[in-house]
Amino acid sequence: MKLIVVMSAMNLVHTSGIDLGHLRVLDVLLRTHSTVRAARELGLTQSAISHALRRLRAALGDPLFVRVGRKLAPTERVLALRGPLAEALAAVGRVFQAGEGFAPATLKASFRIIAADYAELVVLPRLLTALACEAPGIDVVTQIVGDAVEDVVQRGEADLALGASFSERGGLMLRPLLRDPFVVAIAAEHAPGRLTLERYLAARHVLVAPRALPGGVVDNHLASLGRARRVVLRTPCFQTALAIAARTDLLVTAPRSLVTEYVRHAPLVTFAPPLELPEVRFGLLYAASRQDDVAHKWLRERVAALFPTKPQRRR
Structure with a gap:
């Protein structure tokens, strides 16, 4: 299945004249709804983002985004592509990473974590200290999304969520970390x-x-x-x-x-x-599609390392 997703993405690249960079632009636009923010995140000019969007519109035969106020609102066509696009980009990344040694110290990435202040205070001080030593190129952005946590993670709009009372469902993975009275x-x-x-x-x-x-x-x-x-x-x-x-x-x-x-x-x-x-069952939630993503897996393991191997009651 993962190979089919990769081949579908590669076929789109081959037949349409767009490249994987264009797909990455589409992925970031789906998250940010802004060419300015997408350019900032990808390290490109705003004109480069606009050019990529024009190529994508021509290739897919759809406007993809329409301007509503100061934001770009996605069309139904591009919303339907969100899941397959995230799968394709993750799978392509795994293909190119498979033969390479992963070096956290050289990684340049920004991870989006859903976390209430409980998780922020318990996890972030120790995690950021570890990242400064082991992966100084990693940035962390936290967000609160109310009761939409599972939906946001499932759609790929956040890399992982930290907290309790998560609803387990298809396409999501839950890793227990701590039982907290x-x-x-x-x-x-x-x-x-x-x-x-x-x-x-x-x-x-x-x-x-x-x-x-x-x-x-x-x-x-x-x-x-x-x-x-x-x-x-x-x-x-x-x-x-x-x-x-x-x-x-x-x-x-x-x-x-x-x-x-x-x-x-x-x-x-x-x-x-x-x-x-009952104790609070604190854990880490992420999309199953990120299970084999090398950088994502490293971050998950780094977070888990802050806690006992098995979630136990703190004494």
Whole structure:
């Protein structure tokens, strides 16, 4: 199947007069919706991008993009090509890399990672330190996409996602990295001697919802017990929640690894939750089409190396 994808791409190159550089331009335009941003990412002039787009339009017999305001909106034809195009470019890359030794130190690449601030704080400091030593030519761009994480990764609009509660589906690969228990963070000046369930329920809370979905682990569990807590703030950011907790009497229930990092710089104390909660299953999500991509595989392994070989409970 991969060989067929490669041959289809090569056949398009041979019969249309366009080259693989044009296909790369098309791939980046599908992501950026801008000739200016595509030129910046590819290190080309804007006129070179426009010239490539004209050649692609002629070869495929379709406008491919139409201008809507300041952005280029893709046509249905080019949207249908997005998946096969990503497969073809990845497969062609594997063909040319197969006989070469991979050298991270010489790699020049930019990787797009979907990550809430939880993942950013737990992963990025250590990852960027490692990249500076081993692959200084790699740049990282993080983004938050709400509840569209799986769709964005599946479409190839992000290289991988870091986080929890991913939905497993065809075309996606999930690699577990860490099992992280919840803790409750409270400002030191408001901390009780002992956090009982009744005190927990009587307190005011911040609910963190990175994917902007209703409910959550804590509230679903409380609902199963016929109980509820008073949530006075919903936010997508854990660090915002912890910053507010440090300055008010609000409680935050969050993954321990994140809170451990944050309490070094804030007047917070932590308690074990007064109810049984499942651990956060933190992992790495990526498209199956990138499974054998040499550079992508190296980055995945580098991220995984920051965690124990098997996801275990931190003690």
